[in-house]
Amino acid sequence: MLIFTFLKHVGIYCTLMYRVFSQPDQWRMFFRQLPKEMEKLVVNSLGIVVVISIFIGAIMTIQTKLNTEDPLLPVYATGLVTRDTLLLEFSSTIMCLILAGKVGSNIASEIGTMRITEQIDALEIMGVNSANYLILPKIAAFVLLIPCLVFFSMATGLLGGYFACVFTDILTTHDYMIGIQYLFIPYYIFYSVVKTFFFAFIIASVSSYYGYYAYGGALDVGKASTNAVVNSSVIVLIFNVLITNLMLT
Amino acid sequence: MIEVQRVNKSFDEIHVLKDLSARFDSGKMNLIIGQSGSGKTVLMKSIIGLHQADSGKILYDGRNFMQMRFNEIKELRKEVGMLFQGSALFDSLSVLENVMFPLEMFSGMTNREMIARAKFCLIRVNLKEQSFNLSPSEISGGMQKRVAIARAIALNPKYLFCDEPNSGLDPITALVIDKLIQEITAEYNITTIVNTHDMNSVMEVGDHILFIDKGVKAWEGSRNEIFDVSDNDALNEFVFASELFKKVKYALHK
Known part of the structure; x- marks a missing residue:
């Protein structure tokens, strides 16, 4: 029974995506929506990305240093571990899980509210492809600008580690700077950015799916929003394993 | 028919x-x-x-x-034009933009023509010009219905x-x-x-x-x-x- 429910969801999701990726009724309307969505989904997420990255970068530096108090370990170990953790996992996967909460719930509740207040029906009656009009700009905006958030997260995370060195004296800034530059592999950034393209698509499309097929009242929009966040997070984690296996092994 | x-x-x-x-x-x-x-x-x-x-x-x-x-x-x-029970106006658009929406999608009119047509429809349903730039949440239920009627007739429906x-x-x-x-x-x-x-x-x-x-x-x-x-x-x-x-x-x- 569970497998049938799963297949049913996959089928409806694919049908929705087919409608989303058809040609817009008016490209002019699409390009008008795109910057609005970019601002709403990405620019407005910049604050939370920066704050979380700075603090996590600082905490990571402190904890790495505390757990590697060994004279045999080189001084640059703390910086190196902080950098690689940020580049490989935090700024892509963990940041996308956080964004699944913020952006995913935003998308699902917005589209869900439009559904229950008959605004989507109104679009359909007018002959507008509502899925394409509402969802495509969101997916495009989020996928196109997600690398910016990743770069901001990486930079501010490393900055957070630097601040931890300045304000706590657990490590000299000199050692930290050596650590974050030591054995730098640029491919890690490429890997991280590629992952986030997939994650951004998953978050935007899965959340749109739950919002688009919401029905009932305010309570059901809340449920759709919760389902959007939970399911997109789980799918992001599954794809994280798959992509990591493909790109790093 | x-x-x-x-x-x-x-x-x-x-x-x-x-x-x-x-x-x-x-x-x-x-x-x-x-x-x-x-x-x-x-x-x-x-x-x-x-x-x-x-x-x-x-x-x-x-x-x-x-x-x-x-x-x-x-x-x-x-x-086809439709007036919904709850009006179904688009929250993110102003009154005027709501009426212009179907015109922008399907009419092929210039921006000036669309504004003129939308204003004509809004005046036809007895709405005053002061309300044109308000958002749907800022107008009364009766006015929302009028806007919805104006939007429904914007494309001269049969x-x-x-x-x-x-x-x-x-x-x-x-x-x-x-x-x-x-x-x-x-x-x-x-x-x-x-x-x-x-x-x-x-x-x-x-x-x-x-x-x-x-x-x-x-x-x-x-x-x-x-x-x-x-x-x-x-x-x-x-x-x-x-x-x-x-x-x-x-x-x-x-």
């Missing part, structure tokens, strides 16, 4: 519309009435295509809606559907909205179908009335005939549910 021929619609085990046939002429206010759960909303949604009827024919001036392809339905919908147009409105505003729809229907010779259970609306604007009971057509006629039906218990129960109409009937037969 819209014709519905032997339409059936079920949801799982529940047979909502049973072999329902009706004809809705242009230039008239066609009212679908009935108790809650009688199937009138399902009928309207089946006619528009928000629900897919299981069998039967739905003819828009002879064109069978149920046999239309996706692109044909899309083209037909440019000829068919207008109104789902409970005066629900949630006070009796005076409800009457104004009913009269407005009636005027627009006659002015542009639109085929208008109104879904309502408000007997005041029925008596004010009901040119052609279709009474649905338990998914079947139980009566058809005009507002002038509805008080004289003696052999239809379901209709009488519906029409004379309120004390006011009982007194009117009593006064008429005295």
